[in-house]
Amino acid sequence: MNWVNAVIQGMLLGGQYALIACGLSLTFGVMRIVNLAHGDLAVCGAYLGLVLSSALGVPVWVTLPLLLPAAFGAGMALQLLLFGRALRHGVLAPVLVTFGLSVMVENLLQVAATSDPRGLPGGSLALASFHITSGITVSWLFLTAFLTACAVLSGLQLLLSHTSWGRKVRATADDLDTARLVGIRVRPVFATVAGIAIATAALAGVFIGTIGTFDPQTGTDVLIFAFEAVVIGGIGSLWGTLIGGVALGVTQVVVGEVNQAYAVLAVNLLFLAVLTIRPGGLFTSRQVVREAAGQGAAG
Amino acid sequence: MSVPALEVTDVAKSYGSLSVLGSVSLAVAPGEAVGVVGPNGAGKTTLLDLLTGTGRCDAGRVVLHGRDVTRLAPPLRARMGLGRTFQVPRPLGGLTVFENALVGAMRAAGLRGRHAYGAAYEALAVTGMAGQANTTAGSLRLLDRKRLELARALAMRPRVLLLDEIAGGLSDPETEALIGTIRAVNEGGTAIVWVEHVLRVLTAVVTRLVCLAGGQVIADGAPADVLASDAVRTAFLGGGVL
Amino acid sequence: MTQPEALLELTDLDVFYGDFQALFGVSMSVTRGCATALVGANGAGKTTLLRTIAGAQAASAGAVSYGGSDITAAPPHRRIARGIALVPEGRKLFPSLTVEENIQVGAAAAASAQWPLQRIYETFPMIAQRRRQRASTLSGGEQQAVAIARALAAGPSLLLLDEISLGLAPVVIEGLYETLSGLRSAGATIVLVEQDLRRAMDACDDLVCLLEGRVALAAPVADVTRDQVVAAYFGEGRP
Numbered sequence: 001m002n003w004v005n006a007v008i009q010g011m012l013l014g015g016q017y018a019l020i021a022c023g024l025s026l027t028f029g030v031m032r033i034v035n036l037a038h039g040d041l042a043v044c045g046a047y048l049g050l051v052l053s054s055a056l057g058v059p060v061w062v063t064l065p066l067l068l069p070a071a072f073g074a075g076m077a078l079q080l081l082l083f084g085r086a087l088r089h090g091v092l093a094p095v096l097v098t099f100g101l102s103v104m105v106e107n108l109l110q111v112a113a114t115s116d117p118r119g120l121p122g123g124s125l126a127l128a129s130f131h132i133t134s135g136i137t138v139s140w141l142f143l144t145a146f147l148t149a150c151a152v153l154s155g156l157q158l159l160l161s162h163t164s165w166g167r168k169v170r171a172t173a174d175d176l177d178t179a180r181l182v183g184i185r186v187r188p189v190f191a192t193v194a195g196i197a198i199a200t201a202a203l204a205g206v207f208i209g210t211i212g213t214f215d216p217q218t219g220t221d222v223l224i225f226a227f228e229a230v231v232i233g234g235i236g237s238l239w240g241t242l243i244g245g246v247a248l249g250v251t252q253v254v255v256g257e258v259n260q261a262y263a264v265l266a267v268n269l270l271f272l273a274v275l276t277i278r279p280g281g282l283f284t285s286r287q288v289v290r291e292a293a294g295q296g297a298a299g
Numbered sequence: 300m301s302v303p304a305l306e307v308t309d310v311a312k313s314y315g316s317l318s319v320l321g322s323v324s325l326a327v328a329p330g331e332a333v334g335v336v337g338p339n340g341a342g343k344t345t346l347l348d349l350l351t352g353t354g355r356c357d358a359g360r361v362v363l364h365g366r367d368v369t370r371l372a373p374p375l376r377a378r379m380g381l382g383r384t385f386q387v388p389r390p391l392g393g394l395t396v397f398e399n400a401l402v403g404a405m406r407a408a409g410l411r412g413r414h415a416y417g418a419a420y421e422a423l424a425v426t427g428m429a430g431q432a433n434t435t436a437g438s439l440r441l442l443d444r445k446r447l448e449l450a451r452a453l454a455m456r457p458r459v460l461l462l463d464e465i466a467g468g469l470s471d472p473e474t475e476a477l478i479g480t481i482r483a484v485n486e487g488g489t490a491i492v493w494v495e496h497v498l499r500v501l502t503a504v505v506t507r508l509v510c511l512a513g514g515q516v517i518a519d520g521a522p523a524d525v526l527a528s529d530a531v532r533t534a535f536l537g538g539g540v541l
Numbered sequence: 542m543t544q545p546e547a548l549l550e551l552t553d554l555d556v557f558y559g560d561f562q563a564l565f566g567v568s569m570s571v572t573r574g575c576a577t578a579l580v581g582a583n584g585a586g587k588t589t590l591l592r593t594i595a596g597a598q599a600a601s602a603g604a605v606s607y608g609g610s611d612i613t614a615a616p617p618h619r620r621i622a623r624g625i626a627l628v629p630e631g632r633k634l635f636p637s638l639t640v641e642e643n644i645q646v647g648a649a650a651a652a653s654a655q656w657p658l659q660r661i662y663e664t665f666p667m668i669a670q671r672r673r674q675r676a677s678t679l680s681g682g683e684q685q686a687v688a689i690a691r692a693l694a695a696g697p698s699l700l701l702l703d704e705i706s707l708g709l710a711p712v713v714i715e716g717l718y719e720t721l722s723g724l725r726s727a728g729a730t731i732v733l734v735e736q737d738l739r740r741a742m743d744a745c746d747d748l749v750c751l752l753e754g755r756v757a758l759a760a761p762v763a764d765v766t767r768d769q770v771v772a773a774y775f776g777e778g779r780p
Contacts, residue, residue, distance in 0.1 A: 174637050178633040181629060182646060183649045183695060184649050497753055535736075
């Protein structure tokens with residue numbers, strides 16, 4: 001039993017979870033929307049990748065320059081046409097709306113693509129691997145996924161902390177009413193954040209589709225892991241999302257080494273443990289906790 | 300003097316290191332109408348919370364009809380005849396006006412059957428809401444929501460009624476209507492303790508005014524005298540004569 | 542020009558929160574270069590009035606006109622771009638942003654470049670040292686200074702201040718008012734909500750007293766006595 005290998009594989013797997021989760025974290029942290037369709041939108045990204053790579057006859061990576069902007073645009077459109085309107089009807093409305101969206105997307109995919117499992121053509125990257133030592137084999141694909149997650153999270157963090165746009169996003173996440181008052185135009189901020197969230201989801205979907213297979217129902221499983229990663233790491237913290245994802249991945253692989261049947265159970269138990277001990281998540285921004293406490297007291 | 304309907308003696312309350320009420324004493328006679336005024340942060344709402352039991356006193360005693368209720372939970376104080384309205388009226392929107400009043404009679408006062416219905420209907424009659432008894436509470440305009448809030452409190456047949464900033468946001472005729480309703484309630488024998496910012500409404504109903512500032516009582520007497528006193532004016536407007 | 546021009550003109554404003562009416566037909570006029578004190582009891586509508594001027598609150602009737610143009614329907618960012626900036630009650634700084642970021646965000650829709658960071662830090666030296674700290678770690682007085690700085694960053698021609706002395710020690714309040722006095726001398730137009738009547742009347746040229754959502758008194762400070770203001774504040778002499 002190779003613990004070191006298990007931990008390494010777990011970490012790399014965690015990168016994928018973090019990538020899918022960061023969009024969810026952003027959407028909730030900034031707009032207070034729980035997007036229950038997030039996993040399905042990621043799977044849409046995978047299907048779109050399939051369509052584009054088949055049409056163009058290239059590995060799916062080559063289609064990214066088309067795919068990501070399309071996903072960004074879709075995210076903006078969803079925010080402006082759907083989520084933004086839902087928000088005006090209270091905090092619960094987006095949950096219902098995104099749930100409905102999730103059902104719609106899964107069924108549309110079912111009709112359009114049937115429930116046959118698919119895989120994305122990853123080209124030579126998908127098959128290559130290298131050895132660190134005997135006993136530790138790292139797949140290039142897994143490593144790329146992990147590094148991409150780190151790059152996306154770092155990029156987002158830099159954008160948020162060093163740009164004027166980032167300041168507006170953080171201010172809006174802190175206090176929507178005052179943000180409007182100081183002249184921040186909130187709709188464009190929300191639209192761009194939603195765009196980024198869906199684009200990262202689509203990117204994660206492409207990795208998921210290349211590493212494993214996917215079908216219209218995959219979104220639901222993906223959502224659960226994304227959700228757990230966000231909750232463990234804490235809402236409002238991007239790096240927390242990475243830690244959350246890695247915690248999930250390591251737990252899953254390490255327990256899987258012992259007994260595969262318990263791997264997923266262990267992950268969910270970890271989630272439950274964090275909820276019990278530190279319900280706010282490991283790195284939650286105090287602002288979100290304060291708001292939640294305020295709502296709980298008033299409700 | 301007869302036993303006061305409600306009496307607090309040297310009550311104090313702090314939230315963490317912030318002292319909100321220092322040492323407040325107040326006695327309300329049965330059937331009396333007392334207004335409570337004071338600048339922002341004076342501790343008025345905290346005082347109401349201590350009276351109803353929503354907040355626990357750090358020191359001092361609360362006595363209701365001669366019985367010490369300092370450690371008694373809010374529902375039990377309600378059973379003893381202490382009612383309260385809230386600043387933002389939140390009726391049970393899906394129920395009718397009558398059903399809302401009934402909730403007051405049954406839940407707060409523990410009345411059942413005929414007695415509950417009777418109390419609920421009387422409360423609606425006094426507040427002028429009987430005509431809308433079957434209207435869904437969620438569709439009421441502001442004045443009627445305030446009246447319903449009042450009716451719900453009255454349906455429990457309180458001997459002491461605490462009003463929390465009930466007069467805000469109404470037009471002149473609506474304000475007149477509300478003044479009439481509250482006066483009628485008081486003339487029916489219910490003692491009233493009324494925290495309010497809208498001073499002219501208070502002075503039309505109450506016979507006594509207490510001014511809180513900085514967690515202390517700084518004046519207690521006839522409304523005209525209290526409002527004219529230098530201490531009260533300074534508390535509201537800051538010191539110094541020009 | 543011999544006639545002082547009105548920079549801000551409010552005509553018959555009605556403002557509702559749902560069906561709760563907060564302002565009843567409020568009319569008011571602010572002259573360019575003057576400081577106006579807005580006083581009144583709690584619940585009288587002072588904060589509502591400032592927020593309506595800033596565009597955070599919609600008026601259901603009446604008009605707001607600025608520099609001669611009607612801005613009644615303009616959203617906050619347009620009003621800021623025209624030169625109106627509000628320092629809100631309770632400061633409302635963005636807690637996860639640093640001092641400097643809070644100020645920079647204030648310039649999001651700036652009307653002019655009259656207040657670059659340099660000038661702001663010269664005017665408020667005590668916050669310059671703390672520019673990289675999170676806004677939530679500052680003292681009350683420093684936070685108030687940051688809130689004012691954030692409004693100034695928009696380069697406004699009309700500065701609205703809502704209860705800047707709340708919860709602050711007298712010496713700190715003195716300091717803030719000195720800064721305001723400096724702004725006044727530089728020709729800024731100010732509307733100031735203040736609980737302390739003496740300070741309000743010392744700091745301002747005109748006075749407006751609100752009572753239950755209506756204007757009870759509007760006059761130059763020089764023309765009213767404290768007693769008259771107190772009477773308007775408490776609604777004495779009303780039928």
